Amino acid sequence: MLEVWSWPTPNGHKVHIALEELGLEYKVIPVNIGAGDQFKPEFLKITPNHRIPAIVDPDGPGGKKFTLFESAAILIYLSEKTGGKLIPKDPIGRYKCLEWMMFQMGGIGPMFGQWNHFAAYAVEKIPYAIDRYTNEVRRLHRVLNHRLDEVEWLAGSEYSMADIITFPWIRGAERRNIDLNDYPSVKRWHDAIAARPAVQRGVAVLADRARKGTITDAERENYFGKTQFTAR
Numbered sequence: 001m002l003e004v005w006s007w008p009t010p011n012g013h014k015v016h017i018a019l020e021e022l023g024l025e026y027k028v029i030p031v032n033i034g035a036g037d038q039f040k041p042e043f044l045k046i047t048p049n050h051r052i053p054a055i056v057d058p059d060g061p062g063g064k065k066f067t068l069f070e071s072a073a074i075l076i077y078l079s080e081k082t083g084g085k086l087i088p089k090d091p092i093g094r095y096k097c098l099e100w101m102m103f104q105m106g107g108i109g110p111m112f113g114q115w116n117h118f119a120a121y122a123v124e125k126i127p128y129a130i131d132r133y134t135n136e137v138r139r140l141h142r143v144l145n146h147r148l149d150e151v152e153w154l155a156g157s158e159y160s161m162a163d164i165i166t167f168p169w170i171r172g173a174e175r176r177n178i179d180l181n182d183y184p185s186v187k188r189w190h191d192a193i194a195a196r197p198a199v200q201r202g203v204a205v206l207a208d209r210a211r212k213g214t215i216t217d218a219e220r221e222n223y224f225g226k227t228q229f230t231a232r
Helices: 010-022 071-081 091-121 127-150 161-170 184-194 197-204 217-224
Strands: 002-006 026-030 054-057 066-069
Touching (some): 010 071, 054 071, 127 161, 161 184, 184 197
């Protein structure tokens, strides 16, 4: 059975949703990033980058135990493990799927994450930084909206890993002061994904562990402080 080392964040939810959509058996090992679990030796053996999610597959390539980190790599691996499910078979669809997966990894994740830091978590509110990342978040929503004006799903006509990897970051848009009604094609897409039973099961994973209320000083240190840069 697959082990999923994870926490209820957008990056964790990507893998939870993919596993539910694929019908794979898995067990979750919580990594409480607010408490600093990501710096524990047992987790660093799996991912030297001390970031969730990561997986351990006891039946990996060649029937050997296999570890993998980085959510996009994990989603591609899970697809290939199940015979290519959730990545289109035709070359154009496949490369469009990979294109939009990379768009999420290179654009949406980093830019939304920076908005979260400067607008929601940073003690010092820096107007320049907040304006920069607010504008980027809005721009990226427009890019998605243009794409989804043209196609039903990000890869084209098929629901795919491109949708799964992106949805958790668009979910909860109101927390970033985004009204999805301003991006009607994104809203149509978001609502269709949110209605899927497997998606609902995926976002429920570890939901009871999600941080509630104002971030504490200890959590801020574990998320953003000097602990991140300690040599290991």
